[in-house]
Ligand SMILES: Nc1ncnc2c1ncn2[C@@H]1O[C@H](COP(=O)(O)OP(=O)(O)O)[C@@H](O)[C@H]1O
């Protein structure tokens with residue numbers, strides 16, 4: 076085990092991937108708590124598909140991936156948020172439509188230009204080789220921004236997530252905070268997507284929050300536990316992917332699934348014991 | 353002394369008018385009950401008072417009270433039922449109003465939350481998770497949160513919905529106690545019998561107001577007799 080870890084750190088591309096991954100895992104778990112509790116999980120999923128389409132288009136036009144995907148995904152985030160907030164149209168169905176449309180556009184783009192090459196495969200399923208030095212800087216800056224905003228607005232984020240009507244009634248501009256969360260989610264997805272894969276990145280947002288909620292009953296405990304779980308699962312997932320030569324994204328998701336099942340069992344046991352006591 | 357007045361207020365969703373020409377005034381210490389069938393515009397009117405939806409016409413004015421200083425107990429949504437939050441976290445979030453632009457809760461905020469928890473007799477639940485409480489306990493927690501937001505006026509939207517008769521009675525007497533201690537109350541209810549038992553003012557809505565005035569006058573109206581089956585609950 077120690078040898079494996081030593082070997083991991085001896086490759087600079089892995090060190091870069093770990094740095095980006097830890098930051099993305101941390102940030103996405105924080106945002107995930109709010110997204111899951113506000114029933115906005117589908118937004119994360121929709122955004123990752125839009126992200127894939129934007130990468131495919133960037134590749135077809137020979138543009139830099141981030142320059143195309145950041146503005147596209149941010150715009151999509153505001154659109155999806157708007158759809159979710161307007162409950163009159165069926166929000167989840169509309170998001171599913173946008174999500175699959177984006178995927179279709181991406182696939183068509185790929186088919187008529189480069190064809191299914193390794194780059195495309197990496198976009199869909201992720202690769203730890205994809206991380207450049209510039210990605211490391213970008214992800215670290217983003218993470219610092221998200222962390223600061225999260226701490227500064229923690230109490231308001233709680234209030235809005237728990238009960239938006241009450242929060243609005245006390246004068247909190249809930250719309251602005253929802254937009255902020257959508258914006259940060261979009262950025263997180265764009266940065267995390269190329270390592271985790273467009274099809275798998277949303278699990279990084281959803282799993283830690285859902286897992287923590289199985290066991291913990293206070294918001295603070297859920298937030299802290301999500302952050303710890305997300306980073307731990309990421310490390311174990313990368314080590315596993317390295318040891319068994321499987322794609323990093325899938326391996327991280329697999330570790331998250333195991334954790335989720337474990338926590339579900341613990342949660343059930345806790346309930347039983349609580350009933351007996 | 354008025355703390356709140358509504359003059360000719362109308363409200364609409366996309367030009368579909370659901371509240372039409374409502375006028376009333378609330379004095380300090382009043383207990384006003386808004387009654388009416390489902391869909392008669394009661395919740396919408398409350399959202400207008402709280403500034404969540406802008407009226408299309410008419411005026412809502414506050415005297416010696418900020419619109420943000422209203423303690424609100426919303427009609428409950430499904431999302432909240434399994435929300436991981438401790439009772440203390442929920443009650444404390446009511447203090448955000450008075451906190452203004454400060455980032456963290458101050459010691460006064462925590463003391464206020466603690467004070468209201470004790471006042472509503474939920475001390476033993478303080479560290480418990482909100483989602484594991486009974487419906488009646490959850491409403492007490494939300495009431496404590498509303499009290500943190502305001503010492504002058506609370507607005508309760510169908511607070512006893514889904515509660516059994518005993519919990520309903522408990523919550524009604526708790527609200528009456530708070531009112532006796534000087535807090536003005538606006539309660540939405542479709543239960544006319546309890547409305548005339550507790551309130552001193554009645555507003556009967558059916559998109560437009562069918563009746564507005566003192567409880568004593570309401571008891572003699574045909575509409576009240578029809579709703580209560582002719583019995584008098586004074
Ligand atoms: N968000 C909304 N968008 C459009 N129409 C709404 C909305 N909320 C309520 N309505 C409609 O407005 C009317 C009044 O609703 P509401 O104020 O909730 O009534 P009450 O609280 O008295 O049951 C109803 O016909 C309802 O269908």
Ligand SMILES: [Mg+2]
Pocket residue numbers: 394395396427509510
């Ligand atoms: Mg209502």
